[in-house]
Amino acid sequence: MHADSLTFIFLNAAIVNNFVLALFLGICPFLGVSAKLKTAVSMGFATTLVMLISSICAYAINSLLVAYDLEFLRLISYIAVIASAVQLVEMSMKKFSPALFRALGIFLPLITTNCAILGLALFQTAKEYNFVQSVSYALGAGAGFILALVLMAGLREKLELAEVPSISQGAALSLMLAGILSLAFMGFAGLGAQ
Amino acid sequence: MAGRKRDDTITADTFLEGIWRENPVFVMLLGMCPVLAVTNSVMNAIAMGVATTFVLIGSSTLVSLLRNVIPKQVRIATYIVIIATFVTIVDYIIQAISLDLYNALGAFIQLIVVNCIILGRAEAFASKNRPLKAIVSGLGMGAGFTIALLCLGSVRELLGSGTLLGFSVFGAQFEPWVVMILPPGGFFVLGAWLLLFNWLRERKTRLELKEETVHAR
Amino acid sequence: MSSTAPLPAAPASSSRMIQVLGGIAMLSGFLVVLTYQLTLPRIEENRQRAIERAVFQVLPGATTRRDFLVDDNGVRPASEGGSGTRVYAAYDADGRLKGIAAEAGARGYQDIVRILYGYDPACECITGFAVLQSTETPGLGDKIVKDAKFLANFPLDARLAADGKQLANAIVTVKHGSKTGPWQIDAISGATITSTAVGKGLNNSAQMLLPRLHPHVDQLKVQP
Numbered sequence: 254m255h256a257d258s259l260t261f262i263f264l265n266a267a268i269v270n271n272f273v274l275a276l277f278l279g280i281c282p283f284l285g286v287s288a289k290l291k292t293a294v295s296m297g298f299a300t301t302l303v304m305l306i307s308s309i310c311a312y313a314i315n316s317l318l319v320a321y322d323l324e325f326l327r328l329i330s331y332i333a334v335i336a337s338a339v340q341l342v343e344m345s346m347k348k349f350s351p352a353l354f355r356a357l358g359i360f361l362p363l364i365t366t367n368c369a370i371l372g373l374a375l376f377q378t379a380k381e382y383n384f385v386q387s388v389s390y391a392l393g394a395g396a397g398f399i400l401a402l403v404l405m406a407g408l409r410e411k412l413e414l415a416e417v418p419s420i421s422q423g424a425a426l427s428l429m430l431a432g433i434l435s436l437a438f439m440g441f442a443g444l445g446a447q
Numbered sequence: 448m449a450g451r452k453r454d455d456t457i458t459a460d461t462f463l464e465g466i467w468r469e470n471p472v473f474v475m476l477l478g479m480c481p482v483l484a485v486t487n488s489v490m491n492a493i494a495m496g497v498a499t500t501f502v503l504i505g506s507s508t509l510v511s512l513l514r515n516v517i518p519k520q521v522r523i524a525t526y527i528v529i530i531a532t533f534v535t536i537v538d539y540i541i542q543a544i545s546l547d548l549y550n551a552l553g554a555f556i557q558l559i560v561v562n563c564i565i566l567g568r569a570e571a572f573a574s575k576n577r578p579l580k581a582i583v584s585g586l587g588m589g590a591g592f593t594i595a596l597l598c599l600g601s602v603r604e605l606l607g608s609g610t611l612l613g614f615s616v617f618g619a620q621f622e623p624w625v626v627m628i629l630p631p632g633g634f635f636v637l638g639a640w641l642l643l644f645n646w647l648r649e650r651k652t653r654l655e656l657k658e659e660t661v662h663a664r
Numbered sequence: 665m666s667s668t669a670p671l672p673a674a675p676a677s678s679s680r681m682i683q684v685l686g687g688i689a690m691l692s693g694f695l696v697v698l699t700y701q702l703t704l705p706r707i708e709e710n711r712q713r714a715i716e717r718a719v720f721q722v723l724p725g726a727t728t729r730r731d732f733l734v735d736d737n738g739v740r741p742a743s744e745g746g747s748g749t750r751v752y753a754a755y756d757a758d759g760r761l762k763g764i765a766a767e768a769g770a771r772g773y774q775d776i777v778r779i780l781y782g783y784d785p786a787c788e789c790i791t792g793f794a795v796l797q798s799t800e801t802p803g804l805g806d807k808i809v810k811d812a813k814f815l816a817n818f819p820l821d822a823r824l825a826a827d828g829k830q831l832a833n834a835i836v837t838v839k840h841g842s843k844t845g846p847w848q849i850d851a852i853s854g855a856t857i858t859s860t861a862v863g864k865g866l867n868n869s870a871q872m873l874l875p876r877l878h879p880h881v882d883q884l885k886v887q888p
Contacts, residue, residue, distance in 0.1 A: 261771075275630050280479035281563060325700045328538070328557050329531040329692065336527065366561045368480040375554045420649055424476055425641035432634030439631065513688070521681050525688050532692035536699045543706035546714050550797075 259389040262382070266393030269444050272369045273401040274435040279369030283401060284427050286360055293406035294399065295353055296360055299342060301395025303364050304373055306338040307331075308391035311374035312384055331374045332365075339365045369398060404434055457580050465587030472595035473644055477563040481555045482596060483633035489612045491551050492600030493593065498537045498552075500589025502559050504582055505533040507573040511581035514574045526569040527560070534560040564588060602636050603627045718794045719752045719765045722782030726754030726762040732884065734873060739880040749873055753884045754782075761885045763791060766873055770865035772798065777861045783874070785881045789819040789846075790835075790866060798858075807855050808862055814852050821846035822870050829875050837863030 272278045279300070286296045314330050317323075343361050346354045354361070364370065373394050377387045408430050417426060471477045481499070485491045506529050510517075517525050538556050542549045549556070559565070568588060573581040604610060607627030609617045626632045720726050732739050733748030742750060752765040763784040769776050781793040795809055808814055825832045833847040837860045840853040849866075851859035 277480050277484035277630065277633065278558075280483060281477070284476065284479065325535060325539075325696050326693075328535050328560060329528060329696075332527055332531050332560055336524070366563050366566060368558045368561050371561050372554055372558060375557055379554070420642055420645040423641075423645075425638050425645060428634050428638030428641065432631045432638060435631040435634055436626070439629065517684055517688075518681050521685055525685060528685075528688055528692055532695050535696050539699050539703040539707070543703040543710065546707075546710040 259385065262386055262389045263393035263396070264444060266390050267397035267400065268438065268441045271397040271401060271438050272372070272394050273398060274431065274438045276372065278372040279367050279398055282360065282363065282367055283405060283431070284424055287402050287405040287427070288409055290403065290406040290410055292356060292360075293402040295357055297395070297399030297402045299346065299357065299361065300364055300367060300369065300398055301392070303335070303338050303342050304370055304391045304395045304398075305388070306341065307335045307370050307374055308377060308387050309384075310334040310338065311378065312382075312387045315378050327378070331371060335370050335374070336365050369394065401434070405430065408434075457583050461580060461583045462587035462590075465584060465589070466591040466594060469588075470591040470595060471564045471588055472592060473641065475564075477567060478592065479637075480558060481562065482599060483630075483637060485552055485555050486596055486599035486603055486633060486636075487607065487628040488551075488604045489597065489600045490548070492596040494541070494548055494552060495555065496589070496593025496596045498541065498556060499559055499562060499565070499592055500586065501537050502530060502533045503565050503568060503589045503592075504585040505536075506530045506565055506569055507581040507585040508578050509533075510569045510573040511576060511578040517574075522574065523566075523570070526566060526574075530565050530569070531560045564592060598640055599633070599636050602639075603632055607632060715752065718780045718796065719754055719782075721794045722765050722780055722792045723754040723763045723784075724791075725756050727757050729754045732764075734877050734880075736876065739877065739883050751873070751877065761785070761881075764877070764884065766869055767796065768793075768865035768869035770861040770863075770868065772858045772861035777858065777865065779862060779865060781866055781869070783822065783870075784819070785878070785884075787819065788821070788823045790822050790870070792818045793862065793866070807852050808858055811852050813850065814859065817843075817849045819846075820849065820866070822874060823847075824874060824878055828878065831867075831871055831874065835863055835867040835870060 266272065270276055273280065273283050282296060282300070287293050311331055311334060314334060315327065318327055318330065339362060342364075343354070346357075346361070373391060377390050380390075382390055405427065409427065412426065412430075421429070465471070469475060472479070472482050478499075481495050485495045506526070509529050510526060513525075534557060537559070541552070541556060568585065572584055576584070601611060604612075604627075605616060606624045607629075609615060609621040609623045624632075627636065716729060719729050730753050731742035732751050732753055733742050733744070733746060734751055735746075735748035740746070740748075749766065754762045754765065756762050763782050765780050765782045767778060767780055769778040771777075776797075777795070778797040779793045780796050782791040783789070784791050792815070820835060821833065822835065823832045824830070831847070833845060835847055835849065837849040837851050837856075838844075839856070840851050843850040849859065849863045851863075
């Protein structure tokens, strides 16, 4: 396995293989939260925080599991760690930023079922990243997630003032938009390859 | 007035509502991630549908069996543990059946555990009904999910590779629309299906309205 | 007042919660371990068969294989354990060494392209390769296994330099149509990045592996 540079890992996770637009992770919040720009940004940052915590814990747990030959417990332990990380972020947000906590509402506990977080943990294990690479990967994935959410939210806010065919309102339009965004992001392929 | 009586009967509706009226993908818009990711071929779509149905039925049965035992405060945690168990089981079963299929589905088998459909069903249905009813409903939801996967999978494979289940349909002359098996294709095809269903629904409402006004006159 | 209305449950005590969670955890653990044990032999068999399929594809004519580990100290059978790069030695029906197969990988268009390549010590050349894992653009990146002109690049010259410490000529991918030597790979026009990945991967692996492997090739020729 080649030692990938940290910048490459970050850019790859954020742009080239964007978690939402290329890897299809985190679609539910992507469609659900991206109606308003402010909520989207807060959700993005909350998710990134959870990603970071989960990534570090997943790395630690995986080292333990591999050392004791208990790899079949990986999935269960990862999801337990993610649920705890979400709980932790929820509690700290309630304490330090109650307005944000109220704004995000039901979406905070739903971060647990965000496939992007579990996907992140599973991918970093499969790619056998070391600790620093895992952190870079998590930050890149989070940045990419925020980017996708912000782009979508911006577009949707604009579209609210436009006249769109009634059959396309709602998820159908968002998906078409997402398709175009995904197509655009494909242009980044090859970024960082020497 | 008689108190609330729990409807314990299993009707055809218990099975059918998962397929049409409460289709998890097209109506409730849940479980999007695997729908977009593994539908680049019909084989993958079927495999994912079957795997998810297995987890859905297994976890619904266990949750329903234990519904009077699990304390309310820890129910979500227990549901997740149960679901994760079945996902791990199906993960190993698929690896034993075909390594190629396993590699094609990738991480999305393990991501079944965060598929909102399963947790949602466990919470909303399985924990409140007896096992047999939970199984039938699980089968219905699973079937609905698989049908949705097939809708996308067949279109994407047909247009993106010119094949269906590996068999060439259009012959060698066909220039495949490669974008269909790439990520944007997934978004476009799902969006197109939703457009179609929205149009059908609007048409139905329009026709019903017309009938009403005719009858009112 | 109906007797069928369920009574509201009293909040469960901590010990009850722990009991239930613990019980469920044990049940899950039991089910998972059971499945794991039952499926392990099948999975292992599948994995071996997949590797063999790739090995026999890059070294045609081979019927059996043995795994070895190569490191700075030499070559030893993989069954002995330890560290080193895993290589697969393949033998034909008469027990003669047909070649060795090894893994290589390099960054392609989307992600890392992992290949298995075959090396024949008799001609000191790379006989061919098979793709193990690739997420390149379908229709473009996967041309490396379909394009006849690209496949005609093989066998690729991988002779060692006089000092035996590196390749005489580094394997490199050149622009389509500008190939001058048998150690160069003519890229597929339109899929240069993926073609370059193959060249880079082969070069990296060969430079690291072949100088360490070559002095001990005779050890591999003996098939038990």
